[in-house]
Amino acid sequence: MEIIMDKILHLTADDYLHVGHDIDYFFSDCHDHEDFFEVLFVVRGRALNVVDGDIQIVENKNAVFIRPDDVHYIKPFPDEKSQFEFFNLKIPSDIMQEEFAKCKVLEEKIFSGELPSVVCFDRTEFGVMCAHALKYSEQKDSDIIGYLYHGLVTELLSSLLYCKSRVDTKMPDWFVELLCYIKSQDVGSLTYEDILNKSMVEKSYLWKSFKKYMNTSPTEYINIMKLEKACELIANTPMSMTEVAFEVGYNSYSYFARQFKSKYGYSPKELLKNNGNTDAGE
Template sequence: MKKNFVFSNEQYNPYLYLTSGGYEATTPSHQYGPLGRSGYMLHYISNGKGTFISDNITYHMKKGDFMYIEPKKTVTMIADKNDPWSFYWIRFTGDLIKQYMSRINISYQDPVFSINDTPIVPQKIVEIVNYSQDPHRSDFIYNAKLLEILDSLHNILPNVSSNQSSSSEVIYTKALYYIRNNYESTISINDVVDYLTVDRTYLYKLFKQNMNIGPKEYLTKYRLKKASELLKVSNESITFIAQSCGFPSYQRFARVFHKYIGYSPSEYQKKFL
């Protein structure tokens, strides 16, 4: 069995910096988190199974899958009790990384993917971990391999999505992704439908099948969830919080909030501040 291994790169670069990486073969039911991490991270599962929780969504992971973690975002990782996972991982940061990651079709809200037919990404991750043991290792090589990984992901992930565009699961997942990344603006379900280029009735059926509520109600509840989180910790005005969560006016926000939460926004805020 391969031994667990962690390396750190001390050749700091403020623009593009592969900070660390390693290999871990976990024990049954081993749990990490819920905790946040510093830097961006990619985990490649080389064996076994486990559970990954990101943005309060649970993903059941297996060999060949990838997990993506954004800086300071809370995640939980739990190894399977019968077939615990092993994985290679890398952590990276820098001023250029955020720009690059915004061009790749992965995020905190959509953090898992599998590239079964394209081995270059896992190969490069394994290469980085193995290269870290070279006594003549160079920051230039680290960054070159990291850029190869990011470029491959940029080229591969859109193709994965387009090849599966007829899949109801992919359409449903893309709808969730769009809502969670655009709820702050005054989007409507018409915007979601236009983005996906699907029939509104079809999208409604997908949400009913998966959540037993329609997409409009899901958008409303997601905005209320984010608003209630802000009301607990923020001293900003309720009008500001409402607009930050996509509600066009205080009046509409207060009406909807009371309907679903059972309190007015000000009553709810006073309970926590």
């Protein structure tokens, strides 16, 4: 998938597909989109999407549906050291109206929330979506371009329709600050107690807040972060699988491997092989 990401980030912009590399360019003043929808795909890093004063976090493997009337801007995630890289897809309002006519539930899904809807892809799903965007961008035949574009829009809207991994509710400041704190910590040593102490709220309220805003528990959120960090280490370092497991806070490689496969559908070794590295052992 990393190869696809790199290709995506070197695309030439056209009328409907744009790529962002420059943080200074993207972190801009408030604006809306008049007569089109914009879908922002976050390829690397994370940032804060500010819509009418409310905040939502957008991060790697997210697709964010920004509506024509959403007055918004993107600002840097506090203490974020990695580059924020993205590409976005422009969908004219008339095309969206055609889609809404086919499926009223889709229209409700997009317009029901105070904040733009977010699709949280897993690693494989996001790779497939980016691969399809890449095929569209590399095509020269205008008829095929139109066909691929509408296919990409349909696939993306279908993903939104069935997405259950994010509850699109505005986050209070204390929760945003807590997430910033979590992202800044060493995931290998981060514990539920650390999060609870930092939040300064009751345990039951913290749990309810995570379920409301992230659709998961605090403990599972930590586990997700551990596994995402493990993916980065496997893809970008020569560490063995056991070293990766210990680095992200697991005391047992076998338990780490089971958790990894449960989330991604393939083992750490399979990811290593897919990235073209067969030298690092268990």
